[in-house]
Amino acid sequence: MPQHAHGFHGVLMLCHGEYKPTARRIGLGHELRQLRKGAGLTIEEAARGMKFDESTLQRVETGWRSFRQAGHLRDLLECYGVTDEEDVDRLLALQRDASSREWWTDTTTNMLSGMPRFLGVESAALEIRAFHPVLVPGLLQTEAYARAVHETHKPIDETTTEFIQHSVQLRMKRKEALTQDEDPTKLWAVLYEPALRYVIGDPDVMREQYEELIKLAALAHVTIQVLPRTVRGYVAIHDVSIMYLGDKLPTTVQVDTAWFTVAVTDKPREVNRFSRMFDAMVASALPPRDTPEFLHQLSREITE
Secondary structure (H helix, E strand, C coil): CCCCCCCHHHHHHHHCCCCCHHHHHHHHHHHHHHHHHHCCCCHHHHHCCCCCCHHHHHHHHCCCCCCCCHHHHHHHHHHCCCCCHHHHHHHHHHHHHHCCCCCCHHHHHHCCECHHHHHHHHHHCCEEEEEECCCCCHHHCCHHHHHHHHHHHHHHHCCCHHHHHHHHHHHHHHHHHHHCCCCCCEEEEEEEHHHHHCCCCCHHHHHHHHHHHHHHHCCCCEEEEEECCCCCCCCCCCCEEEEECCCCCCCEEEEECCCCEEEEECCHHHHHHHHHHHHHHHHHCCCHHHHHHHHHHHHHHCCC
16 A cells, blocks of 8 residues: 655655646645654744644645745754755756646536545546446446436536536546556455446437447456445445555545545545445455456447
8 A cells, every 4th residue: 555655755756747737736735744843843833923724734744735935844844854956946947847838727607516636636546446336437438328418417407508518528538548659547446236337418419338348348457347236245325436646655445425525635544444345345346357358248239
């Protein structure tokens, strides 16, 4: 299991120049947390006398935001006893990169609470593990399936047509991480048989979705397993998404909540719990080599 960052140079080498802004913020935040602890200071003590409050420092340490001014970071580093100009300059450069705009920045007004944070972590992930008890996980959905899911939920959630259009486009944009030619994101998904049999839209939508899953399962960096409905072992009752950001950054988990929000955490206790959940379902699932034929069979069985 990837652990939290332990060293300054490891985090900087991992994040600088090759990762997207959120990953850089996470890397910078963890290094600042280590420096603060090394200085023997609490967040309250570190923020005392600074031009920012402890809430801001806490959000910087967790990768939620960057300092608005380079001077704030300089003051903090001085407080922590970081005086080597090379180290200071490299951290300031990382801070500038971390402040870059994300590709979804202009569309955040149409997002669920917590979604921008999730998108940032997901875009930085090297590998994702996913499960959903009643649906095909979002990263594997076709555009027609995704739209049908949103239309089914529209009268319940009271969403607008504009929201649905934006959400579907966003989901398709996220999916590009799996199909891009250079360094595609690795995905390991467990699909629950009842979710695959739950007809979203109409049979044509489902057949297209089955074909898409077969195509994606053939990719070397994508692993798809089916969890049979006859399984007697553990089945999660809510969605699971585990995002691995590399050995020097914290593994993060995400779930959709009943309150129409997206919850994201990198707390080790929760990450370990979700990992155990996923591993238990993998142990009960059919081997990946059986996935294509299983989906072909579902496609043959579905009726108008």
